[in-house]
Amino acid sequence: MKNPSMCAFSIRPVILCVEDEPSLLRDLCDELRAAGYEPIGVPDVAKAQNLLTQLTPSMIVCDINLPGKSGLEFMSELRTGDLLRDVPFMLLTALADREHVLRGKWAGADDYLVKPVDYDILLASVASRLAQVGRMQSNYLTQLQQQSNEQLLQWTNVLDKISHCALVCDAALGVRFANRAAYSLCRDAEHGLLSVGGAGQIVLHGDIVQHADVRQFLIGDREAAKVDITSHGATPKNWQVSLLALGERRASQARRDESFVVFLSDLSQRHLHNRAGLARRFSLTPTEMQVASLLIDGLTKQEMSEQMNVSAATMAYHLRNLFSKTDTKRQAELVAMLMSVAWNDIAMPASARH
CATH class of the missing domain: 3.30.450.20 (PAS domain)
Incomplete structure (x- = not known):
C-alpha cells in the first residue's frame, strides 16, 4: 500500500476505502487503481478518521458493518461537519433489504452497493459520481467569478x-x-x-x-x-x-x-470629517454620528464598543441603524459610503457644496 501522505498530493482522484475484510479491501483497491484512481484502504473508522486529518479524498467507499463505529455513524458524523460534508460517500454492505437501503439514503449516502461487489457497477458509480461533482464544482467556480466581477464593478463606482x-x-x-x-x-x-x-x-x-x-x-x-x-x-x-x-x-x-x-x-x-454633512445627509443621531466617525477612523466593532463604553449588542444595534439609513448591507460598503460623504464634502469648495 502506498504511503497515504504521498497519495494526498496525487493528481489521480483519491478514493478512501473502509472495509474490514482483508481480501475484499485488497480487491477494491486493485480494481480502483487499475481504473486510474488512487485508493487508500483501511480496516476501520478510527483509522479512516485519522487519515482524514491529513487529506481530503475525492470519494469514500465504506462498509456499513465494521468493528467499532459503523459506516452509518461515520457518514453521519461527516455530514454534520463543515470540511468533509460534501465528499461523496458510497455505502457497501451485504444487507440488500429495502430498510437498510433507505436508512443509508436518509443518513446521506450518495450511492449504495450490495455485496458481493459487481466491480463494473462500482467503477461506473464512482465515475458517474465524480463527474457530477466535477460539474458542480465548475458551475460553482463560474458563479463565484461572475459574482466577483459584478462586485468589482459595483465597488469601482463607489470607491x-x-x-x-x-x-x-x-x-x-x-x-x-x-x-x-x-x-x-x-x-x-x-x-x-x-x-x-x-x-x-x-x-x-x-x-x-x-x-x-x-x-x-x-x-x-x-x-x-x-x-x-x-x-x-x-x-x-x-x-x-x-x-x-x-x-x-x-x-x-x-x-x-x-x-x-x-x-x-x-x-x-x-479626524477631518465633515460631521455636520454626514448627520444631515443620513439623518444621524449624535450617537450614530459618533459610530460613523469611528468607522471612518478604521476602528473595529470591538474597539468602538470599548471606546464608547457600550456592549457588543448595543454596538450591533447602532450599526443596524446605520446600515438602514445608508441603504448598505456590509461594513465595507458602509465605510465607503460614509467616507464618500465625509471626505468629499470637505475636499469640495464651499461654493460647490450646494
Missing part, C-alpha cells in the same frame, strides 16, 4: 467617489482595482506605500502585505482590521491601513475566493 486612497484586493492583497486617489498617491514618491508594477498595475508595499497583523487578519475570520504604518520617504508619515472583507467570512472557507477593500489614510488628517 472612485472617495477623495483618498481606496483599493479592492484579492486574498493575497493583489490589487484588482485602485481609485483615482490611489493613482494620485502613486505619483507622490514621498509616501512609499504604493508603487506601479511592470505591467502598469498598482502594487501594495511589502510593509503592508507582510505586516504580521495583516497576515493574521487574512487567515482569520474577522470582518475588519487596521494597522498603523510609517512610510519610508524623505519625510516619513504615519498612515493607517484599514482592511474590510467584501463578503461573509468563515474560518473554513477557501481563502483564495476572498476580496477586501483597503483604505490608506494619512493619520495627520484622520
